Amino acid sequence: DASDIEKGTYPHYMLKEIDEQPIVMRKIIREYQDENNELKLDKSIRSAMQKADRIYIIAAGTSYHAGLVGKDFIEKLAKIPTEVHVASEFSYNMPLLSEKPLFVFISQSGETADSRAVLVKIKELGHPALTMTNVPGSTLSREADYTLHLHAGPEIAVASTKAYTAQIAVLAILATDTAKAKGLELEFELMKELAIVANAMEVLTDQKEEMERLAREYLATTRNAFFIGRSGDYNVSLEAALKLKEISYIQAEGFAGGELKHGTIALIEDGTPVIALSTHENVNYSIRGNVQEVVARGANALIISMKGLEEDTDDFVLPSVHDLLTPLTSVIPMQLLAYYAALHRDCDVDKPRNLAKSVTVE
Numbered sequence: 001d002a003s004d005i006e007k008g009t010y011p012h013y014m015l016k017e018i019d020e021q022p023i024v025m026r027k028i029i030r031e032y033q034d035e036n037n038e039l040k041l042d043k044s045i046r047s048a049m050q051k052a053d054r055i056y057i058i059a060a061g062t063s064y065h066a067g068l069v070g071k072d073f074i075e076k077l078a079k080i081p082t083e084v085h086v087a088s089e090f091s092y093n094m095p096l097l098s099e100k101p102l103f104v105f106i107s108q109s110g111e112t113a114d115s116r117a118v119l120v121k122i123k124e125l126g127h128p129a130l131t132m133t134n135v136p137g138s139t140l141s142r143e144a145d146y147t148l149h150l151h152a153g154p155e156i157a158v159a160s161t162k163a164y165t166a167q168i169a170v171l172a173i174l175a176t177d178t179a180k181a182k183g184l185e186l187e188f189e190l191m192k193e194l195a196i197v198a199n200a201m202e203v204l205t206d207q208k209e210e211m212e213r214l215a216r217e218y219l220a221t222t223r224n225a226f227f228i229g230r231s232g233d234y235n236v237s238l239e240a241a242l243k244l245k246e247i248s249y250i251q252a253e254g255f256a257g258g259e260l261k262h263g264t265i266a267l268i269e270d271g272t273p274v275i276a277l278s279t280h281e282n283v284n285y286s287i288r289g290n291v292q293e294v295v296a297r298g299a300n301a302l303i304i305s306m307k308g309l310e311e312d313t314d315d316f317v318l319p320s321v322h323d324l325l326t327p328l329t330s331v332i333p334m335q336l337l338a339y340y341a342a343l344h345r346d347c348d349v350d351k352p353r354n355l356a357k358s359v360t361v362e
């Protein structure tokens with residue numbers, strides 16, 4: 001059938017979609033740039049961002065994790081305070097809103113009922129909304145004032161991969177555009193940095209054999225797994241754990257490195273896999289300290305670090321990209337680890353049990 005043709009020679013949609021990430025990155029660069037290589041964004045979105053005194057990002061699942069990364073961009077580049085909320089929680093426990101809020105809905109499908117419930121509520125209150133989605137004609141896109149398209153192409157596998165990196169890239173574009181409109185100084189050129197990211201992504205998607213080996217070594221038979229990181233790496237560790245849970249059914253959690261000693265370290269036993277991310281110079285020393293702490297208690301640790309920060313010959317080393325953009329690359333080995341762990345455990349990678357691609361009930 002048609003879906004077989006789309007999958008081409010790939011055994012699973014998920015693997016195909018992981019591989020498409022460099023292509024999507026380049027597509028986003030083209031779509032959001034004009035002939036003069038300037039950022040190209042709807043003027044009404046630019047002005048809505050400038051008017052806002054606070055951004056409220058609303059999302060679920062993987063899109064929520066992309067939102068956590070987006071908060072960093074909007075606060076660090078555009079200097080607007082930003083909150084990120086799980087849609088289903090926001091509906092029941094709405095925080096005190098600022099005077100001029102702008103709501104940003106992040107949704108691959110544009111159909112998530114939990115997010116829509118928030119959209120309906122905030123429209124009743126008269127607040128503006130922007131939807132960032134892969135499906136421009138979707139409900140969340142139609143009912144919001146503004147839409148930003150992710151340009152990731154259809155995502156079929158239930159576990160989201162290329163939509164996550166597309167969301168992060170478009171959030172970076174949105175934050176950078178706002179910063180420029182506000183006349184703020186930026187010390188880097190985003191589109192050039194995203195092109196470097198696309199190349200780095202290609203290097204990483206070419207390392208499937210290595211990821212397969214690591215998945216076998218660390219995750220083939222384990223009952224649980226921990227991902228740790230600090231700062232931007234913590235955000236990615238949450239997404240890494242979600243990917244692994246969704247498709248391999250291994251109980252997995254992402255933790256802030258410094259928080260381990262406040263409870264989680266009690267779970268470390270002989271052979272417990274702990275996967276640590278280290279892509280920021282300012283946390284490299286402390287995350288390695290956390291690794292030593294868990295190794296001393298028997299953990300089977302793997303460090304994924306960025307070039308220039310590797311200290312151990314056993315590190316899996318990521319190509320170097322701009323410090324703010326490392327979630328775009330560090331997530332790829334995490335996606336591949338989850339994929340191969342699921343394969344080793346004979347799980348249905350594209351259609352995991354109990355999960356739906358788009359959840360249209362609250």
Ligand code: G6P
Nearest residue numbers: 060061062063107108109112356
């Ligand atoms: C479902 C999917 C997840 C997804 C979440 C949010 O739970 O299984 O992969 O992240 O919904 O979906 P959305 O389409 O709103 O991004």
